[in-house]
Amino acid sequence: MTDLTNTVNTADRAEVADTASRDRRGASSIRMQGLRKQFGRDSIALAGVDLDIKAGEFFTLLGPSGCGKTTLLRILAGLEEADDGQLTIGGKDVIDMPPHRRSVNTVFQSYALFPHLSVRDNLAFGLRMRGEPAAERNRKVAEVAEFIKLGPLVERRVDQLSGGQKQRIALARALVCEPDVLLLDEPLSALDAGLRGQLQVELQRLQKRLGMTFVFVTHDQDEAMVMSDRIAVLDSGIIQQVGTPSEVYEHPANAFVARFMGHDNLFAITASEDNWVDTGLGRLQLDPAEQRDTPDGWLLIRPETLELGGDVPADYNRLEGTVEERLYRGSRIEYRLTVNGHPLTAVAGNLGQRIHDVGDRVTIGICPEDLVRVAA
Amino acid sequence: MLQTSQTASRRHAVVSETRHLLFTVTPGAAWIIVFLVLPSVYLMAVAFMTNGPYGLPQLPLSLNSFEQLAGVGFLGWSPGNLYTLLRSLWQTIVATGLVVLVAYPIAYYITTCRARWRPIMLLLVVVPSWTNQVIRTFGWMNLLAPGTPLSNLAEILGLISPNMGLYPSNFAVTLGLVYNFLPFMVLPLYAAFEKLDTAQVEAAQDLYAKPVRAFWNAVFPQTLPGLLAGVVLVAIPAFGMYVIPELLGGGKAMMLGNLVATQFSGGSNWPLGAAGAILMLIATFIGLFAMRRIGKRLGGGEEVVI
Numbered sequence: 001m002t003d004l005t006n007t008v009n010t011a012d013r014a015e016v017a018d019t020a021s022r023d024r025r026g027a028s029s030i031r032m033q034g035l036r037k038q039f040g041r042d043s044i045a046l047a048g049v050d051l052d053i054k055a056g057e058f059f060t061l062l063g064p065s066g067c068g069k070t071t072l073l074r075i076l077a078g079l080e081e082a083d084d085g086q087l088t089i090g091g092k093d094v095i096d097m098p099p100h101r102r103s104v105n106t107v108f109q110s111y112a113l114f115p116h117l118s119v120r121d122n123l124a125f126g127l128r129m130r131g132e133p134a135a136e137r138n139r140k141v142a143e144v145a146e147f148i149k150l151g152p153l154v155e156r157r158v159d160q161l162s163g164g165q166k167q168r169i170a171l172a173r174a175l176v177c178e179p180d181v182l183l184l185d186e187p188l189s190a191l192d193a194g195l196r197g198q199l200q201v202e203l204q205r206l207q208k209r210l211g212m213t214f215v216f217v218t219h220d221q222d223e224a225m226v227m228s229d230r231i232a233v234l235d236s237g238i239i240q241q242v243g244t245p246s247e248v249y250e251h252p253a254n255a256f257v258a259r260f261m262g263h264d265n266l267f268a269i270t271a272s273e274d275n276w277v278d279t280g281l282g283r284l285q286l287d288p289a290e291q292r293d294t295p296d297g298w299l300l301i302r303p304e305t306l307e308l309g310g311d312v313p314a315d316y317n318r319l320e321g322t323v324e325e326r327l328y329r330g331s332r333i334e335y336r337l338t339v340n341g342h343p344l345t346a347v348a349g350n351l352g353q354r355i356h357d358v359g360d361r362v363t364i365g366i367c368p369e370d371l372v373r374v375a376a
Numbered sequence: 377m378l379q380t381s382q383t384a385s386r387r388h389a390v391v392s393e394t395r396h397l398l399f400t401v402t403p404g405a406a407w408i409i410v411f412l413v414l415p416s417v418y419l420m421a422v423a424f425m426t427n428g429p430y431g432l433p434q435l436p437l438s439l440n441s442f443e444q445l446a447g448v449g450f451l452g453w454s455p456g457n458l459y460t461l462l463r464s465l466w467q468t469i470v471a472t473g474l475v476v477l478v479a480y481p482i483a484y485y486i487t488t489c490r491a492r493w494r495p496i497m498l499l500l501v502v503v504p505s506w507t508n509q510v511i512r513t514f515g516w517m518n519l520l521a522p523g524t525p526l527s528n529l530a531e532i533l534g535l536i537s538p539n540m541g542l543y544p545s546n547f548a549v550t551l552g553l554v555y556n557f558l559p560f561m562v563l564p565l566y567a568a569f570e571k572l573d574t575a576q577v578e579a580a581q582d583l584y585a586k587p588v589r590a591f592w593n594a595v596f597p598q599t600l601p602g603l604l605a606g607v608v609l610v611a612i613p614a615f616g617m618y619v620i621p622e623l624l625g626g627g628k629a630m631m632l633g634n635l636v637a638t639q640f641s642g643g644s645n646w647p648l649g650a651a652g653a654i655l656m657l658i659a660t661f662i663g664l665f666a667m668r669r670i671g672k673r674l675g676g677g678e679e680v681v682i
Contacts, residue, residue, distance in 0.1 A: 077578075077582055078581075078582075079578050079581070079582065098581070099578070099581040099582050100581050100582075100583075100584045100585055100586050100587075100590075101584075104582075105582060105583065106578075106579070106582045108575050108578070108579055109575075110573060110575050112573060112575035112576045112578065112579035113576075113579075114576060114579075114580075114594060114598075115598065116597040116598050116600075117597075125580070125583050125585075125593070126583035126584050129580075129583055129584040129585040129586075129589060129593070130584045173583070174582075174583075177583065177584070
């Protein structure tokens with residue numbers, strides 16, 4: 001009895017490993033060069049995009065609405081034609097290839113499930129169009145239904161499902177085709193916060209397990225940071241920065257990226273001398289690595305790096321400010337301060353230390369290494 | 377005391393509900409009884425009576441009218457009425473098919489237009505039907521008569537014999553039917569197209585469907601409810617059409633509607649006319665039933681026709 005179970009388990013595991021390796025072999029890199037796209041006379045969606053996405057990477061295109069991220073995704077899918085530029089997927093030139101010939105599948109923002117088909121037929125659609133034999137098709141659909149835990153839902157009609165279930169099915173419908181690249185166009189934006197957080201984790205796990213190249217589009221910087229291996233931040237059809245979540249968050253390439261990543265504490269640099277800069281807050285010392293010859297750009301102070309009250313070490317920058325507002329967020333406390341008439345936000349973890357009241361004068365300690373210069 | 381008042385109020389509620397029901401249901405019910413049920417009963421009764429002087433129905437009850445309808449007369453059996461029935465069916469099928477072929481691209485085209493143009497384009501489709509049908513049919517007579525440019529063109533192309541004209545003919549009847557019923561197909565198809573999410577077409581292409589297969593697998597099935605609704609709206613009135621075959625067929629292309637009408641006027645045989653009307657009703661019900669079955673099969677078990 002025990003033996004039998006063991007054998008089954010081993011067989012199962014072997015099959016899973018086999019599936020995984022097969023998928024990993026399928027993962028493709030993407031290379032974009034000089035991609036341009038214009039709608040009408042004066043609406044430029046993409047103004048020359050160069051981007052390399054590695055095979056098996058979870059890559060996110062992040063930006064505000066109208067920044068060109070969805071257009072870029074649609075060009076990858078073949079649903080939109082670029083005006084100019086090169087695109088290779090897995091080393092193959094696909095720029096003139098129609099969508100039905102690309103080994104790329106998309107999870108659409110609206111899910112775009114076929115309402116006239118059952119869940120099963122939705123899942124089998126891509127395989128059927130690709131002409132796979134029925135037996136193979138049924139096996140793969142059953143496998144993916146199991147994988148994504150759809151269970152008895154497969155017999156239902158699409159309009160009888162909840163948003164979260166539809167989202168799963170849209171994902172499964174794309175995954176079952178085992179594409180080289182999976183494109184996801186804000187697939188979580190229609191879901192409530194709880195489900196969204198849960199699916200973010202699931203999607204990321206799934207991608208690691210399959211080793212497939214994922215290109216994910218979102219306007220939510222938290223989502224992008226949680227899920228991605230690397231992020232490209234777009235604005236007005238131009239890539240502003242490409243990097244890992246920590247690079248983009250901690251060292252934004254310019255003021256736009258900094259603001260988009262949620263930073264409020266940006267101060268114009270009026271003068272700089274060696275590793276000292278003058279800002280509205282006062283004169284601050286930076287890490288020598290941040291030294292620049294020109295006084296341009298902005299100084300970024302991350303709110304969570306500020307130390308309020310208590311003693312300030314000698315090599316720290318020391319400021320004094322007044323608490324204007326206090327926002328209690330449970331795990332952390334957010335203070336809105338004014339320093340020399342300039343607003344400054346600080347966030348302190350709720351570790352049981354003294355909580356400052358509105359109107360309190362507090363000392364602010366800033367480690368020079370936490371200060372980052374940001375280009376304009 | 378309390379209980380009594382409760383019972384009283386409950387009784388009051390029941391009474392007011394009944395009165396409410398009476399007020400809302402009565403007008404509709406009266407309408408249906410006076411204008412549908414009673415005439416139908418009368419028609420049935422007439423159909424089973426015997427033809428009397430001046431074509432008026434009289435007793436005794438008999439199946440004479442149905443025998444005549446089947447073509448049995450003094451001189452034995454003649455297939456005239458059977459031909460009329462078959463011609464009606466054929467004209468209906470051909471005209472409905474052509475209407476579908478013409479209306480489908482029109483409806484699709486309108487949905488691709490800018491939102492503010494769409495109501496205007498729909499209006500352009502519908503406006504002709506605001507003119508009296510007889511007048512419009514006379515218009516077609518003038519367009520298709522012998523010696524008109526269209527007839528001359530058809531003659532040059534060798535489609536018709538010299539000096540015959542496109543009217544009167546079966547072709548003219550078909551054309552008239554297609555023209556007349558086009559809006560009834562465009563509107564439900566437009567509604568179906570309007571509901572369609574264009575992302576689904578993209579999803580189909582993304583899932584390896586070539587454009588033609590994307591249409592048949594993703595678009596067409598979703599417009600099917602609209603299409604079938606349109607077929608019902610076109611085929612049923614076309615089957616019973618009187619004016620168009622009367623005017624454009626020139627007596628050579630009689631349909632069932634004309635047969636019935638003749639019996640109530642010149643032909644003077646009310647029981648035969650009533651029997652013809654009943655035949656039309658039965659044929660219509662069979663057609664509707666078939667459409668429902670087809671709709672259910674194609675619509676994945678959902679009720680898509682009426």
